[in-house]
Amino acid sequence: MARVAIYGASGYTGLELLKLLARHPHAQVTALLTRQDEAPHLSEIHPQLTGSFDLRLENLSVDQVAERADVAFTCLPHAASAEVCADLLSRGVKVVDLSADYRLGDAGTYQQWYGHEHPDAARLGKTPYGLPELFREQIIGADLIANPGCYPTSAILALTPLLRAGLIEREGIVVDSKSGVSGAGRTPKLLTHYPECNESFSAYGVGTHRHMPEIDRVLSMASDQSKASHKAIEVLFTPHLVPMDRGILSTIYATPKGDATPASVMAALKEAYANEPFVSAVEAPPATKHVAHTNRCHVYGTVVRGKVLLVSVIDNLIKGASGAAVQNFNLMCGFDETTALR
Amino acid sequence: MARVAIYGASGYTGLELLKLLARHPHAQVTALLTRQDEAPHLSEIHPQLTGSFDLRLENLSVDQVAERADVAFTCLPHAASAEVCADLLSRGVKVVDLSADYRLGDAGTYQQWYGHEHPDAARLGKTPYGLPELFREQIIGADLIANPGCYPTSAILALTPLLRAGLIEREGIVVDSKSGVSGAGRTPKLLTHYPECNESFSAYGVGTHRHMPEIDRVLSMASDQSKASHKAIEVLFTPHLVPMDRGILSTIYATPKGDATPASVMAALKEAYANEPFVSAVEAPPATKHVAHTNRCHVYGTVVRGKVLLVSVIDNLIKGASGAAVQNFNLMCGFDETTALR
Amino acid sequence: MARVAIYGASGYTGLELLKLLARHPHAQVTALLTRQDEAPHLSEIHPQLTGSFDLRLENLSVDQVAERADVAFTCLPHAASAEVCADLLSRGVKVVDLSADYRLGDAGTYQQWYGHEHPDAARLGKTPYGLPELFREQIIGADLIANPGCYPTSAILALTPLLRAGLIEREGIVVDSKSGVSGAGRTPKLLTHYPECNESFSAYGVGTHRHMPEIDRVLSMASDQSKASHKAIEVLFTPHLVPMDRGILSTIYATPKGDATPASVMAALKEAYANEPFVSAVEAPPATKHVAHTNRCHVYGTVVRGKVLLVSVIDNLIKGASGAAVQNFNLMCGFDETTALR
Amino acid sequence: MARVAIYGASGYTGLELLKLLARHPHAQVTALLTRQDEAPHLSEIHPQLTGSFDLRLENLSVDQVAERADVAFTCLPHAASAEVCADLLSRGVKVVDLSADYRLGDAGTYQQWYGHEHPDAARLGKTPYGLPELFREQIIGADLIANPGCYPTSAILALTPLLRAGLIEREGIVVDSKSGVSGAGRTPKLLTHYPECNESFSAYGVGTHRHMPEIDRVLSMASDQSKASHKAIEVLFTPHLVPMDRGILSTIYATPKGDATPASVMAALKEAYANEPFVSAVEAPPATKHVAHTNRCHVYGTVVRGKVLLVSVIDNLIKGASGAAVQNFNLMCGFDETTALR
The missing domain is CATH 3.30.360.10 (Dihydrodipicolinate Reductase; domain 2)
Structure with missing residues (x-):
């Protein structure tokens, strides 16, 4: 069983991810992160999940997340995401990053297209690109995956x-x-x-x-x-x-x-x-x-x-985002690659 | 020929109104009002009107509007609309009010449902309700019409x-x-x-x-x-x-x-x-x-x-808003009721 | 494990049923019936099921179906459905009928609304109505269920x-x-x-x-x-x-x-x-x-x-048809009621 | 005033054409053709036209059409259209053909792409292509126009x-x-x-x-x-x-x-x-x-x-079909090109 945290659960990729994880026999969602201080129930944010999870969004520190979760999915805007990823990785939490932050190969190209410096440039070019059909061997057992764009x-x-x-x-x-x-x-x-x-x-x-x-x-x-x-x-x-x-x-x-x-x-x-x-x-x-x-x-x-x-x-939202993320999660954690995705 | 001003031209009722007036042989749009100071061209706000009007939105005073227009259509939020209507009427400009401000019969009911005091309460209950099929006689020649809700x-x-x-x-x-x-x-x-x-x-x-x-x-x-x-x-x-x-x-x-x-x-x-x-x-x-x-x-x-x-x-947007407004405009101004509406 | 046959798999309720059964650990789809003689592959009829089932539609007799299947779902037009249901039941095949044939209580009302005589009138009024939230006890273990209208x-x-x-x-x-x-x-x-x-x-x-x-x-x-x-x-x-x-x-x-x-x-x-x-x-x-x-x-x-x-x-298509059908199937067969439906 | 007949009025191009002609001050629709013998009222076929035309579809001969109409619009399938066009032209009725029949330049290409012989091949390559922005001079006063594909x-x-x-x-x-x-x-x-x-x-x-x-x-x-x-x-x-x-x-x-x-x-x-x-x-x-x-x-x-x-x-349906057809009609008949199209 992998304990899972999600950053950015209130968007559409968060919603699809939660729908998939609700069916995953080896994943347990333990933290939904928000930067706000209200802690809405998940079913207020996504009425579609009524009855599926009894969880509230929480404003937790990275240390708190590291205590609760083995793997994190980050559905955050670029730059914000890389900052969180670096913090999580340094505390031993594996990460599937659904932002664009680790998809390009070098800091220069990133700066040119995203308009700001990369907050974790050392990992650029070394992070597996999460398309298992092409890069499966690199994904298996990795700590950080750049989940592909749609x-x-x-x-x-x-x-x-x-x-x-x-x-x-x-x-x-x-x-x-x-x-x-x-x-x-x-x-x-x-x-x-x-x-x-x-x-x-x-x-x-x-x-x-x-x-x-x-x-x-x-x-x-x-x-x-x-x-x-x-x-x-x-x-x-x-x-x-x-x-x-x-x-x-x-x-x-x-x-x-x-x-x-x-x-x-x-x-x-x-x-x-x-x-x-x-x-x-x-x-x-x-x-x-x-x-x-x-x-x-x-x-x-x-x-x-x-x-x-x-x-x-x-x-x-699925093969182009959250389904691929679960596929990568399965490979990172040693689960059957198709778990929760059939 | 009636010279026409429009308050709130950037919304959907404004757009439909302009489409209808573009076909109206006796209406000439002379002013499009905005409260911002940029003066965008109408075709930037509504690309649908490219080639139909060569007009910019302008931040004009009511006095300026009164110089340019015989009739105004107000597509403003409630309360804001009644303030403008009162000002226009006092300067001799006829008004079709597409907001809800003159539709109810008394200030108490208005306050109860809209949550604030009516800015021009004296006209409540006296303004014709612009449904010509029921109230045509009151509309003909009137100075102010409460255009019905959809x-x-x-x-x-x-x-x-x-x-x-x-x-x-x-x-x-x-x-x-x-x-x-x-x-x-x-x-x-x-x-x-x-x-x-x-x-x-x-x-x-x-x-x-x-x-x-x-x-x-x-x-x-x-x-x-x-x-x-x-x-x-x-x-x-x-x-x-x-x-x-x-x-x-x-x-x-x-x-x-x-x-x-x-x-x-x-x-x-x-x-x-x-x-x-x-x-x-x-x-x-x-x-x-x-x-x-x-x-x-x-x-x-x-x-x-x-x-x-x-x-x-x-x-x-038409019989429920801008078409009815033109129908009322026709009756107020003595044009054939169906002008621009067939 | 229940072996499952589906009549009328080419429509939308058939498609949704197959999507659900693809995830059902205790159901094995063994026959898809058609009255035509071509035997198209399921993925030609429903490209959505490419890779999920390697099955063709077949024109089989009820005897052949009875050999292959323990339970049948009938997604047929009314009247046609009741005829098949009666045949299947007489050969020991349990049936979830997604048509309207067993939903009304008596032959007279049926004739009045459906315009023809009921082909299996003796079962009217005795067949459980498949809304488990109201009639769960009658559904458990039943041989025939009238699956509710949407x-x-x-x-x-x-x-x-x-x-x-x-x-x-x-x-x-x-x-x-x-x-x-x-x-x-x-x-x-x-x-x-x-x-x-x-x-x-x-x-x-x-x-x-x-x-x-x-x-x-x-x-x-x-x-x-x-x-x-x-x-x-x-x-x-x-x-x-x-x-x-x-x-x-x-x-x-x-x-x-x-x-x-x-x-x-x-x-x-x-x-x-x-x-x-x-x-x-x-x-x-x-x-x-x-x-x-x-x-x-x-x-x-x-x-x-x-x-x-x-x-x-x-x-x-789900709670109003095929999901309810699987819920009823689960109850009829003694599986957990929520199997394949979470 | 031009008297107008429409072949194939029951489709979408027919509907749009009628909406435009309803506003055309110089066009009078005098015949709507059908090959069926029932003569439904136009508002049964297109409830959108309720109140706009009081006309029934009719099964008329080309001679009858020629008596009633100066110009015909043909919204028929290819081949069927060219047959009617030839008949109408021989009786002095001008035609805007909305089918594909006169758009290609030679009988061989037509046969290759449409799979049958052209019924009026002599006019291929000589009929103006009805895109006024490119071929206005040829359209003005023409008897037959190949209305362009969308x-x-x-x-x-x-x-x-x-x-x-x-x-x-x-x-x-x-x-x-x-x-x-x-x-x-x-x-x-x-x-x-x-x-x-x-x-x-x-x-x-x-x-x-x-x-x-x-x-x-x-x-x-x-x-x-x-x-x-x-x-x-x-x-x-x-x-x-x-x-x-x-x-x-x-x-x-x-x-x-x-x-x-x-x-x-x-x-x-x-x-x-x-x-x-x-x-x-x-x-x-x-x-x-x-x-x-x-x-x-x-x-x-x-x-x-x-x-x-x-x-x-x-x-x-408009610039890609019926609007272009009216634009061509205007040019053929000597009306202002933009009539009914603003």
């Missing part, structure tokens, strides 16, 4: 098998992604006010979204196992907002290479994921609803008019 | 013909109403944050919604033309939030009286609205989509298991 | 405690219900074509919906444990269609009796469900999203303007 | 100015488009059944959508005014289904050429549409809601990571 998960799972199989060029990749609104978090804003984004579809963060360097780095790393010194991958990533709660679909365009045909593209995807419990290569373009409320990813590929075209779908 | 419009248009025809009792009326989210305004709040209210349906304001006394008062007034001293009507009103942008449907239950049959109920509705351009009695229960983006109201009635059951639908 | 579940769970506590009158109950679109099934129709029902809200089946006599019967039965010969309950039930996938909210109006106050109403609800794993009395009007994707029901009650007002919410 | 409108309006300005290459253009569900028509199908496509996002018609050759042809034609013999443009077009009623957003990726910078790209768009009443170059990526329920198109362009990136939005 868009990157959808892009990386689709592209890596084709890069590894030499079926697409490393240059000129376009990732056109579409996400449900829960990806924008739980803080009310005009952009995500219901009558603004309902019945509407828009692009946002054109050329500036922070998941772009994350995709670059992980694709470069995952596709280049020989660590040969060729140029890092740079994708053009465009996120869009879909009027639905959850789900990401990425449509990806890449330049074919070698023997890229519809059949060889599908074969590469199938082979890569033949033994993966949560990723399937599917024969027709998938819909986000096929994987909503699951930890699964469906990927599809073909060749059209001189381009390799890939489509991948995930639930942004 | 829920009250849907309830009053359905119930009044039956009360007048003596087909329902005045006691025990239940109004179960359902509204799209735009009715909650444009200020972001958790309740109307997309992932909270999308794919969800809820009741709110149970027993406490301020449209309840408005329905009481107007029904009492409209149904009792002899002003006999019998007891005022008190309805039980329950609003609900529907995951859609716009539209109100009210399902209404009343105790039959006299010769109430499905046929006589429909006949009373048809007769009442036979010559109305915007209200139709329809033969089957209507959907909100039948009247979305229009100034129309559809009403349906029958008798089921010992109750008269009525269903009415409107677009909450 | 709307009736929401109404009956809210009303029964108040009828039993003598806090509301049996006459004049109004049940104003709102359901997500999945309640209308998976067969494409104009009414449920996306651009027709999206962004719209409507009443339907006014005075004619078949769940009305079901609510009447079960409320009469559940509230009148002394079987005194007083008049049966007749509710006025109005269903509405909400533009969302799933969820039912019922707003219920009843005439207070005895000591009905907001406090006593809530107390009666709390007491009734204090030990129930899936029903909670909640302190504020609930939203359907609070129980979406769960087997839970939240109920709320108060008194407003001379009426007892109740609000209850369920997921129509 | 996706092509969004792609062509964005791309043509850049092709003409020499800022993008003709090769390697990717058009990633997203459409609301009304684009799929009014016939119920599983794909557009509410619980299937709501809360879901999917790609469809990957590599096979019939709007792809239409975009190819019109871009080639519009961008190559010298008719030099260089290679025709071939775009990679991927349509997606968005859970909303209406709106198309196209995200377009092209290879920069010459002096392509964010500023020069925007400048080319602004210059192209400076005098157009319905197309605006906007400074930030637009949302479909900015143009919903209007005849407008907003386009935005920039350069990101070595690609020119364009975003355009339209209402698929």
Whole structure:
């Protein structure tokens, strides 16, 4: 049994994490952290959890958390998260960090995209990236995991098998992604006010979204196992907002290479994921609803008019956040990887 | 040609009003008021109006407004609105007040439901209620109109013909109403944050919604033309939030009286609205989509298991707000009542 | 371990049932029935189940099913369902019937509302109604269960405690219900074509919906444990269609009796469900999203303007159909009632 | 005054057309055609038009239509439409064809993509393509107009100015488009059944959508005014289904050429549409809601990571169908181009 603390339980990733942990036979949630002094009952924050947990949010010190918990999940804003992670790790608490803080490889890139200095830069580049399908060996038994971003998960799972199989060029990749609104978090804003984004579809963060360097780095790393010194991958990533709660679909365009045909593209995807419990290569373009409320990813590929075209779908809150976090937690703690995720 | 000023143009009723006025051959929008000092262009606030108006919001004094405008529409919060209305009226500017400030009949009821003293109490009870189907004669040529609430419009248009025809009792009326989210305004709040209210349906304001006394008062007034001293009507009103942008449907239950049959109920509705351009009695229960983006109201009635059951639908932003406001404006100014509203 | 067959697996209740059974440690799905001769793989019918079951739909005889399965779930249209149920029971297969066939008490009422003779009338009135919160003792170990309708579940769970506590009158109950679109099934129709029902809200089946006599019967039965010969309950039930996938909210109006106050109403609800794993009395009007994707029901009650007002919410496909079916299955087979439902 | 007949009035483009014509001071709708013998009132087919038209659908011969109408709009399936168009033209009735029948340039391409012989092949390649922003001179006074497809409108309006300005290459253009569900028509199908496509996002018609050759042809034609013999443009077009009623957003990726910078790209768009009443170059990526329920198109362009990136939005039913049809009708008949469209 692992005792679990959660920082940032009041948001959507916190909610999904708690729903999954409620079903986990080897996890016991012992602390829900808040920086406020009121201590609301969890069911006031998330009426969905009425009857599932009899817990209040608490304003505890890191020392108090370390006494109560073996593992912590941090669902905090970037920078704030790394500070807490460093403190927890120094007290022997394992951490799955759902923020972006440990996903990039170096302090310079972090500063460039996040606009401030990294509070725990020494761990950058050394923390496993929590995509078990690509980095399982590094995750098993680790103390700290950088839980992947939602868009990157959808892009990386689709592209890596084709890069590894030499079926697409490393240059000129376009990732056109579409996400449900829960990806924008739980803080009310005009952009995500219901009558603004309902019945509407828009692009946002054109050329500036922070998941772009994350995709670059992980694709470069995952596709280049020989660590040969060729140029890092740079994708053009465009996120869009879909009027639905959850789900990401990425449509990806890449330049074919070698023997890229519809059949060889599908074969590469199938082979890569033949033994993966949560990723399937599917024969027709998938819909986000096929994987909503699951930890699964469906990927599809073909060749059209001189381009390799890939489509991948995930639930942004589960495989794109809290489900992946539980999958990583299982690997870190030695539980069956699929526990609570089927 | 009437020169028009709008207070509170940045919200949804402001937007709909501007869309309607853009088509109005006898209205010229000359001032859009704001209390901030930046003067954003209207198309920054409402990209929907790109190309329709070349206007900026301005922070003008009431004197300045009085120089530029013959009529003002006030889409301000209650209390703030009445203060502005009084100032405008004293300078000879006609006003359609879209706030709730002049809808109730007396200062005591206002204070009870709105929680503060009325800033212009002398006009309470004397200002025409802007439902032309019931009070057209009072509206024509008036200087100030209390533009009706959205829920009250849907309830009053359905119930009044039956009360007048003596087909329902005045006691025990239940109004179960359902509204799209735009009715909650444009200020972001958790309740109307997309992932909270999308794919969800809820009741709110149970027993406490301020449209309840408005329905009481107007029904009492409209149904009792002899002003006999019998007891005022008190309805039980329950609003609900529907995951859609716009539209109100009210399902209404009343105790039959006299010769109430499905046929006589429909006949009373048809007769009442036979010559109305915007209200139709329809033969089957209507959907909100039948009247979305229009100034129309559809009403349906029958008798089921010992109750008269009525269903009415409107677009909450048009017949329930800005369309009614233009209808009132037309009557105040002597234009054809349907101008810009077909 | 119970071996399970499913009739009608291609609809939405079939899908939800399979999702739940995929997590059930004591159920093994051994047959999915179809009347067509193609034998599509389950993941073609429901891409959501890719990787969960490696099964094809099959056109099997009842004898073949009886060899493979201990329990069958029937998600068939009425009449068709009762025919299959009778055949299965005669071969020793236990049945949870998700159709309406065994929910009413007598053949005459059935004929009146369903328009044809009942194919297995002898079992009417003797089959337990599968609402464990009210009829648990009859369900345990039974061979056939009439799984409740979705709307009736929401109404009956809210009303029964108040009828039993003598806090509301049996006459004049109004049940104003709102359901997500999945309640209308998976067969494409104009009414449920996306651009027709999206962004719209409507009443339907006014005075004619078949769940009305079901609510009447079960409320009469559940509230009148002394079987005194007083008049049966007749509710006025109005269903509405909400533009969302799933969820039912019922707003219920009843005439207070005895000591009905907001406090006593809530107390009666709390007491009734204090030990129930899936029903909670909640302190504020609930939203359907609070129980979406769960087997839970939240109920709320108060008194407003001379009426007892109740609000209850369920997921129509889970507590209103497939979750209740699994709950009944657990009780019939002697498993823990909450297995696969937490 | 032009007398107008409509073929296929019962679908969504028919509905939008009628809404626009209801406001048109110079159009009088005199015939609504159906091939069935029942003659339903228009308000039974479209309750939205209650009170707007007192017309029934009729099964009339082309001769009868020619007596009643000066202009016909055909909202029929392909092939069926061309047959009617030819018959109408031979009787002197002008036609705006909303089907795809006259959009392609030659009979071979038509046969390849539509799978049957063209019934009126002689008019292919000679019929003006009804995008006034590009082909106004040809439309004025024409007898037959090929009304553009919705996706092509969004792609062509964005791309043509850049092709003409020499800022993008003709090769390697990717058009990633997203459409609301009304684009799929009014016939119920599983794909557009509410619980299937709501809360879901999917790609469809990957590599096979019939709007792809239409975009190819019109871009080639519009961008190559010298008719030099260089290679025709071939775009990679991927349509997606968005859970909303209406709106198309196209995200377009092209290879920069010459002096392509964010500023020069925007400048080319602004210059192209400076005098157009319905197309605006906007400074930030637009949302479909900015143009919903209007005849407008907003386009935005920039350069990101070595690609020119364009975003355009339209209402698929208005600028993408019925609004464009009215715009063409105005030009054909000599009315002000913007009549009924502001």
